[in-house]
Every structure is written in structure tokens, then in C-alpha cells.
Amino acid sequence: MAEGIVNVSSASWEQEVLNAKEPVMVDFWATWCGPCRMIAPAIEELAKEYTGKIKVAKVNTDENPDLASRYRIMGIPTVMFFKAGQQVDQVVGAVPKAQLKNKIDSLLGS
Numbered sequence: 001m002a003e004g005i006v007n008v009s010s011a012s013w014e015q016e017v018l019n020a021k022e023p024v025m026v027d028f029w030a031t032w033c034g035p036c037r038m039i040a041p042a043i044e045e046l047a048k049e050y051t052g053k054i055k056v057a058k059v060n061t062d063e064n065p066d067l068a069s070r071y072r073i074m075g076i077p078t079v080m081f082f083k084a085g086q087q088v089d090q091v092v093g094a095v096p097k098a099q100l101k102n103k104i105d106s107l108l109g110s
Contacts, residue, residue: 004047008057010064016057018085023107024055025100028071028078030062035094036060036077042097044081054104081107 008016008026017024046057047056061068061076071080072085072110081089081103089103 003044004051004056005044006055006057008059008064012063013059013067015084016055020055020082020085022053022055023104024057024082024084025035025104026048026059026080028059028068028073028076028080030059030060030076032062033076038094039077039079039097039100042100045097046100049101050104051106079103083107 006016017026019069025043025046027036027039028064028070043058050056059067061073067073071078072087076093077092079095079100080087081090088107091099
């Protein structure tokens with residue numbers, strides 16, 4: 001796992017995401033997913049760029065189907081944004097880094 005990124009499972013979800021003090025960007029992905037691999041470098045860059053400001057987490061949907069089901073993940077990659085334990089935004093599909101950056105900036109600004 002890249003620097004600054006937390007691998008989250010069903011067991012650590014509550015502690016790492018819902019109880020996080022900082023906002024959290026969660027990347028729902030799978031190893032076989034081409035678009036997931038396409039946005040991975042952008043996610044890693046953002047994790048480094050926003051160190052100390054947000055937490056960046058990855059959830060493998062194949063290994064944690066209960067989380068994918070709970071948050072109604074219909075397509076991957078899905079990137080969700082959480083603040084104070086609440087889902088506040090999401091993006092589905094391989095989007096440009098700038099779009100994720102804008103979401104993070106608005107999350108930090110609100």
C-alpha cells in the first residue's frame with residue numbers, strides 16, 4: 001500500500017472511517033478493475049499532497065462485500081467522502097485527479 005493510504009476492511013471500517021477525526025476519502029476498488037488501476041496513481045498523489053489534512057483509505061470490494069453492499073456500490077471505482085462519520089459526497093468511475101482534488105478542497109472548506 002502506498003504511503004499515506006490506509007487499507008480498510010469491515011473490521012477496521014468504524015475505527016478508520018466513521019470515527020476518524022479528519023475527513024476521509026475512501027476508494028472502493030478491486031484488483032481486476034482496470035479503471036481502478038487508472039485512478040490509483042492520482043489517489044496516491046492526493047494522499048501525499050493532503051497528508052495531515054485528510055485520511056485516504058482503500059476498500060477492496062471483493063474482500064469486503066458487506067461494505068460494498070452497505071454503501072450501495074454499484075460500480076467501481078467509487079470514491080466516497082466522509083466527514084464526522086457521515087458520507088457527504090461520492091464520485092463513480094475513473095475521474096481526473098483535478099475532480100477529486102476539488103471534492104477534497106470543498107470538503108476541507110466546509
